Amino acid sequence: MRYIDCFLAPVPRANRAQYEQLAKLSWxxxxxxxxxxxxxxxLDESGPDAATYHGVDARQPADNYGSFHAAAGAGKDETVVMSWVEWPDKPTRDAGMEKLTADPRMQFGDRPPAFDGARLIAAGFLPMLDRSLIRE
Structure with missing residues (x-):
């Protein structure tokens, strides 16, 4: 069964290019x-209001909803990156993440960080529904 790692991180807006480089290397x-x-x-900070994700009869005032910005603990000069990694199964994930964290390409001691990794929110998920109209 497929396994998904999900991540939510506050990232300084000024570090977008640096984060994109990190994302490409990570891939x-x-x-x-x-x-x-x-x-x-x-995060599309000009994106839709949280209320638009609810049925018309169930909508509440915008202040009643949480936000990704708040969930990630992003500050005023930060935005949010949400990402996920899809693995064939959990054993492959466990072995792959162990190799990833030890891989010399992922050791950044000589570079300033694109974001504060201590503030990263991460968890593994088991898919309940996986449907797509995309044919690759």
């Missing part, structure tokens, strides 16, 4: 260690 390393897919998403 290469993750792919080399068994990941099937990586999706990185930069």
């Amino acid at each position: 290469e390393v993750l792919r080399d260690h068994g990941a099937l897919r990586v999706v990185e998403c930069w």
Whole structure:
């Protein structure tokens, strides 16, 4: 059964290009260690209001809803990145993440960080529904 790692991180808006470089490198390393897919998403801060995700009869005032900005603990100069990694199964994920974290390409001691990794929110998920109209 497929396995999904999900991540939510506050990232300084000024570090977008640096984060994109990190994301591209991460994809290469993750792919080399068994990941099937990586999706990185930069928050659309002009995007839809949370109320638009609810039925008309169930909508509440905007202040009643949480936000990704708040969930990630993003500050005033930060936005949010939401990403996920798709693996064939949990054993492949466990082995792949162990290799990823030890991979020399993922050691950044000589570079300033694109974001504060200590504030990263991460968890693994078991898919309940997986449907797509996309044919690749």
